[in-house]
Amino acid sequence: MATDWAAAERLARGLPLREALDVSCARSWVALDLGVRILAWELPHLLPAHAWADGRRLRWDWDAPLPSVRLRDRPPSESELALALCHPDGRIREAALGRAAESGALLPLVIVRSADWAEPVRERARTLLSREPATTLVRWAGLVLLLSGRAQGRYALDLLGRALGEGPAASVEAVLGSGDRATRRFAHRIALGRGLLAPDRLARIAASTDDTPLQDLCADEAVACMGEEDQDAVVNTLLAARAPRVRAAGVTALRRTGRHGEARDFLADRSGPVRACARYVLRQGGVDPLPLYRALCAAPAGHPGACAGLGECGVPGDAETLWPLLEHPLPAVRLHTVAGLRALDAVTRERLTPLLDDPSSAVVRAATRALLPYAAGFSREWLYDRAAADRPRPVRVAALRLLRAAGYSGPTG
Secondary structure, eight states, rough: HHHHHHHHHHHHHHHHHHHHOOOOOOHHHHHHHHHHHHHHOOGGGSTTOOOOSSTTOOOBOTTTGGGGGGGGGSSHHHHHHHHHHHHOOOOOOOOHHHHHTTOOGGGHHHHHHOOSSSSHHHHHHHHHTTTTTHHHHHTTTTHHHHHSSSTHHHHHHHHHHHHHHHHHHHHHHHHHHHHHHHHHHHHHHEEEEEEEESSHHHHHHHHHOOOOOHHHHHHHHHHHOTTTTTTHHHHHHHHHHHSHHHHHHHHHHHHHOOGGGGGGGGOOOSHHHHHHHHHHHHHHOOOOOHHHHHHTSSGHHHHHHHHHHHHOOOOOGGGGHGGGGOOOOOOOHHHHHHHHHHHHOOOOHHHHHGGOOSSHHHHHHHHHHHHHGGGSSHHHHHHHHHTTTTTHHHHHHHHHHHHHHOOOOOOOO
16 A cells, blocks of 8 residues: 555656556556545645645636546646546546546556546446547456456456457557466466467467466367368477476377377376376277386386376275385486375375475475374374474474474474
8 A cells, every 4th residue: 555655646746647656557657547546635735625736726617518627727647637637536537537537647547547436437337438449448358357346447347359250360469478377377268269279379379388377278179170271280289288288188189189108108207197198099099008107106117197197097905006115316207206105195103204204395395284183193292393493494394284283282482
């Protein structure tokens, strides 16, 4: 709140709009709207009901018809208009809209006012927005989407949807790479609806973005729309992705393309969902993955994830294959072995306790998670000792988690 208030105070003291706040950021405008309300409450002397700009008595002429409402003495500055557009008094907000149309820099506040709770203010702002070129509204897509969750925020969103859905494809392209996540997602949904994105491009987007909903949207659509001529390119791009959910989509698509056998390469993937998809595809191709996992676990150094995969589809007797791997020199093998034992419901407190001292913090965390249901079996004094300040941090954290799980109070002193 302090930041919102500070921007409003800078404007009230006469600082130019572009120096008072980040005019390129959608959240700055929403924050300013709130900040002026806070300023009016906390420092009313800076924002009296009818005065602006360091005490100069520039009164609103309430006797004039609204379309010609003006500030007396001189035209208002952008900073004064910005404050007026956010003022707690709805009459001032409505009157300021008559001047706002003259300044393109204040269009973001016109968008904010289009979601105003006061109907006269809201309707006047919407009239102004409806006259703006579609490309101008697209520029402020992030702000429109930010306001769309408000009770009256749908109007600008509908305008934006029509601008992108019916306007030139270049307008959609301009916001596909927006730095605002909500804008990117909205633009991609519009582009998909208009058929502007080819399957291979969708696969590349899914593989390169870190936006999880966008990964799902593009990966699923790429697989659904791919044809025989581009299916190999689409699937190969998805399979090479860093994101597990994108790789999982690629593995699942192997079944549709008849490449069932290639799912073997993903049986030991580091991600559980990818391993599950690989097992599904192999079974659809008539291959049982369990013998493959047993063979992989005979030499797990090159594919540690096989240890977890064996637990996920194995039988209780497979635990005997996994127990010796808890002493494997590679931390990744030990880590996935703990996961495999948990999947088999084969965890025993005595055999897993030594891993609480493992040199790998990831292994210690995995062992701790596996041992939490058995925490009551640990001695309170033993756990207190391991929570001492001279112990390594992973060991202390593990001890404290087990103490809490066992219902013991934390160590004192």
